[in-house]
Amino acid sequence: MRREIVKLAVLALVGLAVFYVLTxxxxxxxxxxxxxxxxxxxxxxxxxxxxxxxxxxxxxxxxxxxxxxxxxxxxxxxxxxxxxxxxxxxxxxxxxxxxxxxxxxxxxxxxxxxxxxxxxxxxxxxxxxxxxxxxxxxxxxxxxxxxxxxxxxxxxxxxxxxxxxxxxxxxxxxxLSPDPVLDLPDAEPAVARGQYLVEGPGHCGECHTPRGFAGDTDYARWLGGAPAAEGDGNVPNITPGDDLGDWSAGDIAYYLESGFTPDYDSVGGAMVEVQENMAMLPAEDREAIAAYLGVVPAVGN
Structure with a gap:
């Protein structure tokens, strides 16, 4: 009995040591x-x-x-x-x-x-x-x-x-990984810049991508829309088609600059502040974001 207790104690200590190192x-x-x-x-x-x-x-x-x-x-x-x-x-x-x-x-x-x-x-x-x-x-x-x-x-x-x-x-x-979400080795310069802005500092995927049970990003549905992190409602799917419909790259860039959609609606909700931030960027950066969104794999709603 004493030997079993010692074994359990050793296993517990080893487990704690592994947890300490991994965390x-x-x-x-x-x-x-x-x-x-x-x-x-x-x-x-x-x-x-x-x-x-x-x-x-x-x-x-x-x-x-x-x-x-x-x-x-x-x-x-x-x-x-x-x-x-x-x-x-x-x-x-x-x-x-x-x-x-x-x-x-x-x-x-x-x-x-x-x-x-x-x-x-x-x-x-x-x-x-x-x-x-x-x-x-x-x-x-x-x-x-x-x-x-x-x-x-x-x-x-x-x-x-x-x-x-x-x-x-x-x-x-x-x-946690520094690797890009999409593998785009031959991307045009504008697309590469847009990828950096969207996947990195712009952190668009944090809201526009659904999450797993642990709060992890579901990269298989990258930018495919998600439940709102706070309250009710959903964050739109911003892959080609679906919630963006037939928006062109110019439509997306103009929306980020002005807050107006192609059908003359205006930005609302949490996106208001995001759009105001995007309006402060150089025009070429907004165009780059639009170019990247145009090559993202489409995800169905």
Whole structure:
């Protein structure tokens, strides 16, 4: 009997050791951090709008310059619990004013905080993992030019087992990858640029693609529409045909610029803020997004 108890104890210790190793936060290497370039704030502004930072981190009713006040506070109510959006303003105490470029790169590309904790994927680092390190350096430079906003936001309200943050290490092992979603080796330059914007900083798939039981993205139905993360309703299918109907690339680009559909309807819901962000991009980037959406495999509703 004693021998069996010892065996069980050893197995338990081995299991705990394996869990500890598999769930360790895995940040960028020292060489990767050292290789980050010096950021350029002018280029970083475009990255900021492509990434939709203000859509989550500014106040829900923010307009004009208030969209640059990134004090957080919105609450995202999901099936996994309530996620409170943090302050990412330039405040050194309550925001990210004291962060280095490496800190931001680890957060966006690896989902790891400066103090070595996992971030929940309500922060879309599964898309940001595909970003170029230079773009993140540029974004850090731009964020440093924005106002500091005092006030640290409350933590998330999550039940068991989702409140065990360490367990996210297993989730990241399974679902976090910097690889592109589509294999487009011979893509035209515009399509390649659009792929980068959609799959990376634009994180379009986070809303427009359905998810599995673990909250993972169902890449077999990439951009094929999904239930809304909050409340009722559905997020449209933006693959060719279906919800987009016979929209041309020009129609898509114009919609992202103006908010008007080909039949003179206007953007609504959560897409309002996304469209406002897209309108801040250079015209060629909106055209590139439209070009990429035109080659995405069609998914039926």
């Amino acid at each position: 360790m936060p895995r940040g960028l290497s020292d060489d990767e951090i050292a290789g980050l370039p010096e950021g350029d704030a002018t280029r970083g502004e475009a990255v900021f709008w492509a990434g939709g930072c203000s859509s989550c981190h500014a106040a829900a009713d923010a307009e004009g310059e208030d969209r640059l006040l990134l004090g957080g506070g919105r609450v995202l109510k999901t099936d996994f619990g309530d996620f409170t959006v943090p302050n990412i303003s330039n405040d050194a105490e309550d925001g990210i004013g004291a962060w280095s470029t490496g800190d931001l790169a680890n957060a966006m590309m690896r989902g790891v905080s400066p103090d070595g904790r996992h971030y929940y994927p309500s922060f879309p680092y599964t898309s940001y993992a595909r970003m170029k390190p230079g773009d993140i350096a540029d974004l850090r430079a731009y964020l440093a030019t924005l106002p500091a906003v005092a006030g640290r936001q409350a933590g998330h309200a999550l039940g068991f087992p989702f409140n065990i943050r360490r367990g996210l290490g297993l989730w990241q092992w399974a679902f």
